[in-house]
Amino acid sequence: MPLPFFKERLELVKIGRIVFEAGLTDSHGGNISIRCGNYIVIKKSGKMLGYLTPEDFVVTTLEENEELDRFASIELKVHRAIYRELPEVKAILHAHSPYTVACSLLFDSIVPIDSEGKLLLGEVPVLSAQEVVSSDEVAKKIPELLKTSPAAIIKSHGPFTIGRTPEEALKYLSALENSCKILSIFRALNKRS
Numbered sequence: 001m002p003l004p005f006f007k008e009r010l011e012l013v014k015i016g017r018i019v020f021e022a023g024l025t026d027s028h029g030g031n032i033s034i035r036c037g038n039y040i041v042i043k044k045s046g047k048m049l050g051y052l053t054p055e056d057f058v059v060t061t062l063e064e065n066e067e068l069d070r071f072a073s074i075e076l077k078v079h080r081a082i083y084r085e086l087p088e089v090k091a092i093l094h095a096h097s098p099y100t101v102a103c104s105l106l107f108d109s110i111v112p113i114d115s116e117g118k119l120l121l122g123e124v125p126v127l128s129a130q131e132v133v134s135s136d137e138v139a140k141k142i143p144e145l146l147k148t149s150p151a152a153i154i155k156s157h158g159p160f161t162i163g164r165t166p167e168e169a170l171k172y173l174s175a176l177e178n179s180c181k182i183l184s185i186f187r188a189l190n191k192r193s
């Protein structure tokens, strides 16, 4: 049977390419998913986010499904936990955005100093966890943080952002990286003056 949700997979391909081309993640880092009713469409493990084809996805269920989950991104457990606790969330992005990761090592939460970041993001929480990759702890704790913020950052690892569409999740991922970049430049310039 052909894989369903072709239109949605095409959209994820497009957004994944933008994330990589905008320098928001590394070649093999990051993942993307969309919720379609009781199904989750998520990137396959090991595929490069910037060079996906519509075949590079797994369609699995909101409930754990050993058979379908086998080839999914290792962060499926985090995506699934978010979808299960936040029914209004339709898309999730995760990336290893360099300025965002750097700032997560310095701050307990990110408070943008630029006006766009303030408006779009407000204060973004940083989650400090023992295990940071494919982590049960992150899956347990991150949905709560995303109830009040469109983005949350795993310290030393990277942000998860949510939206009603993949493009909205991209908007928050991009705004967060921009805000962290501005914050980093501002602090560096301030030290020199």
Ligand SMILES: [Zn+2]
Residues within 6 Å of the ligand: 029, 030, 094, 095, 096, 133, 157, 158
């Ligand atoms: Zn990651």
